[in-house]
Amino acid sequence: MKKLKKKIFSMISIAALVLSGFAITQVNLPEKSVQAAETTKYRNVMYYGDWSIWGGEGNFYPKDIPADKLTHLNFAFLDFDSNGDLKFTDKDAAVGAPVGQDGVQWNSASSGILNAVQDLRAKNPNLKIGVSIGGWSKSGDFSEVAANPTKRANFVKNITKFIRYTNMDFVDLDWEYPASVRQADLVDNKNDEGTPKATPADKENFITLLSDIRTAIDKQGTDLNKKYELSVALPASQATLQNGIDTVKLFQIVDFANMMTYDMNGAWTPNSAHQTALYGNPADPNYSSGFSVDQTVTYLKNQGVPSDKIVIGAAFYTRGWNKVAAGQDPLHPGLFQPAEKNNKDADQSPTYGAPNASPLTVGDGGRAGGVWPYRLLDQLKTKSPDLVEYFDDVAKAPYMYSKTTGEFYTYDNVRSIGYKTNYVKEKGLGGVISWSQSQDKATTSTKRDELTNAIKTGLFGSTSLPSNQTVYSDLNLTVSVTPYSENGVGYEITVKNNEKADETNDVLKSIEFAQETVKLPKFYIPVSANETLTAGDYKAGTVQTGNGYVTVDLASVYDGQQIPQGASYSFRLKSSASSVDVNRISRIDLTQRMSKTGAEFSRQTVFGGGAINPDPSDTTAPTVPTNVTASNVTDKTLTLTWNASTDNTKVAGYQVFRNDVLVGTVATPSFNDSNLTADTTYSYKVKAYDAAGNLSNSSTALSVKTSSQTTPPESNTWNASTAYSGGDIVTYEGKTYKAKWWTQGNIPGTEQWGPWELIS
Template sequence: MKKLFSITSVVLLVLSLVVVSIGAQPKQAKAAENVPQYRNVMYYGDWSIWGGEGNFYPKDIPADQLTHLNFAFLDFNSNGDLVFTDKDAAVGAPVGQEGVQWGGANAGVLNAIQDLRAQNPNLKIGVSVGGWSKSGDFSTVAADPTKRANFVKNVMKFVKYTNMDFVDLDWEYPASVRDADLVDNKNDEGTPNAKPADKQNFITLLQDLRTALDKQGVDINKKYELSVALPAAKSTLENGIDVANLFKVVDFANVMTYDLNGAWTPNSAHHTALYGNPKDPNYDSGFSVDQTVKYLKEKGAVSNKIVVGAAFYTRGWNKVAAGTDTALPGLFQAAEKTNKDADGSLTYGANNENPIKTGDGGRAGGVWAYRSIDTLKAKTPTLKEYWDDTAKAPYLYSKETGEFYTYDNPRSIGYKAQYVKDNNLGGMISWMQSQDKTTTSTKRDELTKAIKTGLFGTSAIPQNAITYANLNVVATVKPYSENGVGYEITITNNEKADETNEVLKSTELSFETVKLPKFYIPVKAGETLTAGDYKAGTVTTSGGNTVVDLASVYDAQQIPQGASYTFRLKSSASSVDVNNISKIDLTQRMVKSSVEFGKQTIFGGGSVVPDPSDTEAPTVPKALESSNVTDKSATLTWTASTDNKAVAGYKVYRNGTEVGSVSGTTFTDSGLTAKTAYTYTVKAYDAAGNFSAASSALTVTTLDAATPPATPAWDTAKTYNKGDRVSYKGKTYEAQWWTQGNEPGAEQWGPWLLIN
């Protein structure tokens, strides 16, 4: 059971007066060219930034070892409106980020993990909604179509505003009634409204989320993932989870194979064992990774979507008998109720690492972070580590005090990773990152690295393409002639605050604020640009671009919703033409020292004049088709889009990544690989920065380099430019100038020249 502990873009640029829209280990995995796509999924609790977890910030996470990072947790109410569990942690605190102030648009964990991903493209970031103490409203919301739709709409906005890659639904647990445990957590909701209908309503909620994620993903050219947290106990799964249908909807399921035993049971046992040990009194309940996985497969789970759990913390009992097994003393033995919880009730549990306190970890359950096990051993020097080779699990036991602690270590992690590979599973999850132990680095990474090495070997985790939604920001470019000549560029952020919900209002503000902008501006050959005033910040030349970095200018470090910022670039030319600046790349950063994120390329021309009041998107470009394919290029054409005012141009995407922008309805993508399939889509945009939805996809396969491209047949409805070739009635013709509807060979001196 995961507990919620309580602890005291990119922009569109526009030209106008020219305006441009802007121990003994199991065998390790061998490095291979084609590494299986396992998942190393980590949970990061928002309370980790406070003293109880040693002020553990996102920048300290060993992100290069992970594939997925879950922000835990986001709450919601019975209407489906989102609620912060800790607003200061989420969007307020600087969390150790360079140059970030309390309450800034780049403050909080939600911004810090975006910065972390920018530095580690192998990492996907997502949000876990609910959790052990915040699952009380799932039953109500999932059962009501209106509330469910509101919840889904709000989650979609949240993941867009926070630039996340996946949603993790953490309902603990459907159809399982539980009273709130206010001794453990004063904010615990329990699940008093749970009902049998939750089982089907859970699937319905997931299907609605899946549909919405897919739609939003198409809109911003991003593939969102959907995951869930599942219980490990057979009885809880049978009671509330339609396993077969759930696995049809989700990308993967995180099975919480920890907390399988604890102070609520009268005998010691493993809380996160790989295999069940028949000597365990609860063996028939299936409290092990292997037993749970086999049950899920029997019920229709897809193997490579099953992600099994590792525990970065202990569970413990207080007074446990040694028993008669001298090799494994204390294991599966009776405990005594001699310890007390914070409310004075008796418990089998051992003392926790942190002092028990009513409403704040008030249950004595022997919970110690893995990083604190050496401290635990120093506190009780008679503790000795044992290994249950049947369960592939370690434990600590003291014959003198009767203390017993169960947990994962690198050895048990290694066996779990091997089990994942041997059984074609999807990977491993861990609860939670702040509890890991530092090794030779400053990162808390001992167990995290053991999982990564067990699954991927020494190979680097494959990188992902990071996609960000665009902002409605424009840049106006005009000439100036004071002390020389140059360009005056005004950046205007046309975004405005629309949200009223606290969570969405805060995340919208962060998302729609331009942060630490840097511009890349290619100019006409022979022209050099330098800073025209102090507002231009640091101006350099790199890769054929003039680079304008505004991070050094205090007033330009953030451009809020509705604000503008103007700077000047001085030209080496005797006169300037604003059309020379027809393409601008803008990147942003969360902090000064981090890498850039959210690059957007905007192409423009002198005729484009934006209207900030225009909010209507152009129609979708239609009839995307290939007109010519070679081994190195593909020429695409499509039917023009319409807009209420004017279409400024089209963006072309190859395999989901933007590869160009044009004002017309044809585009040639070059530098391709022979005999390779590529999928293209096109979006139209207007001068105000509105984008259409993506066109239907077209898949093009390039030719073998040894095979000459086929000449396309003449099409009476199609326009052709000089040099275009067509085949007609067995002959090949080449266009001598622009033509449409003129039949090749029909007239002696027409636009077509007979070639073959």
């Protein structure tokens, strides 16, 4: 498969509930209201290329990303045409291949990287996922789209739809580079567009484009009760920044900028130098060009850029020259020395560059640039055993040099990463961005994490990264419940997926299909005191009772694993009662998963029982819940109670909001909240809803502060063969869990609605 490579040559001045019934609709841009989202203190930002899943990268799947070490993960790249319509760079990778997901088949609603990264985030709530649009070889249409109001509006609308369908958290725009003309390099990449249409007007049009994206995603975020982030990838070259970037206006719009402080030197220059140095070394012949992290940061800060929005770059790969003179410095042989053009690119043109890890092929990595992934440095040393690693203590940068062959390679390692993370903290910067995850080196597992972990530890220490609240778009689903009497009595439950295929663009159509298909569903039905429910037919799959719910898991039923757009699925639950009443099933909660072993990634409420045929003429809302109080407040949990609401027909349940985010739906006026942070103040509101889907106004807000952190109780290490009862305490992978009900073999921390509650 073909790779879409990112190259930056700086030598050129170059949830609502389903009762709302919302489907995804076209975004109408409001009056501009540009404001960056709230920032976090540090970020560990990573790019993940769609080519990573193929053999050339060792079939590196999303599930093997060390996601617990990251704050942001960029899917790279999404392309677009001159009309602003989105295009896949590799459709099979994005939405077709199983990518190592358990039970996922080719071209299913659960296949592809875009689904897998959602599963990854569900297991790692510290992680935000986003899409990077453009890149080095796919920036050719930015100039035309940004300059044309109609095309720009279409582009913005499509981006906004994309992040909604894929449940993403941010957009990353990678225009390389505004106002810089470059012809396509078809020797290196036959799909390279270059930037032949670039004009000086790009500088202003880039700001207009970013402003329009900011306005659109902010509006959608308000509608979904979530906050999107907007980032950009910017060149390290000061000349390129001056030529095409209005830094003052740009940083007023974006949440942060990923400074590509790598590829600052390479085989295009006639002498060796560092490609990603922290500091400039005056011995560098190109020192005055400012090709270092510190010189780039200093330039930006002198422009008035906020420090905490500057994210500096780290290179997980080498750049290299094939034959470099040793020079006169015995401590730093080969550094800043002239090179010879004694090698050839795939088209036989002479080059200073050293061979790459991959064979040179015209149109697919045809330039010899000495590019080796960090994970393959041992192979490089085997190929060239005379290579010795040196460290430039002025630049805080490593390199390898062979006095025998003259080979010279520049890169980042754990030591230089340590200096970069310290620099981030000393200067109050926004974090570190890395290119790219597939190039990192595995340590003790299949996860490629050596440099990734060095960044995480350098920025955050050994503590776990804080969790984020993930907001998903609910699907338009309805449920009907009818009694049956055949070999006993029970209920036949039919779930109808009312979503329909509206998109025609290939990208949006594919992700709409994935988003609007119910995948590996679980249904949670509140237990009724009048009966016990069990599986009434094979279509119900695994049925269990615990923690106040009857759980129907359809992962074990082939026909029930997916409910596509427009389809229905029915299953039966047998009742222990002598007669049944559909009003006992007043509510059904639904969760989904991306893979059979994946974490549950969304939850919404559908209705049964009294809401079999909701009356559309009933527009009377329930009364407002009153007297909301908190009790049993600890450092991690609390219990909310309130006065029951009334309705002209029937109150079906309540929604509970913590800090304006929906955190629970209950049938009775009581809610237990858990996994809170000690010594933290939370604001709660409660809404009632009726069988027709009407919502009350919120209750009066209640502020509650949790108690200080207490010492976790003594516990035993979790064992898969041990049966645990509700209330039992265990430890697993450094965390403490409490069993919510009887369980055996369920791994703590892997199921969002599973039997284990994280308490420390």
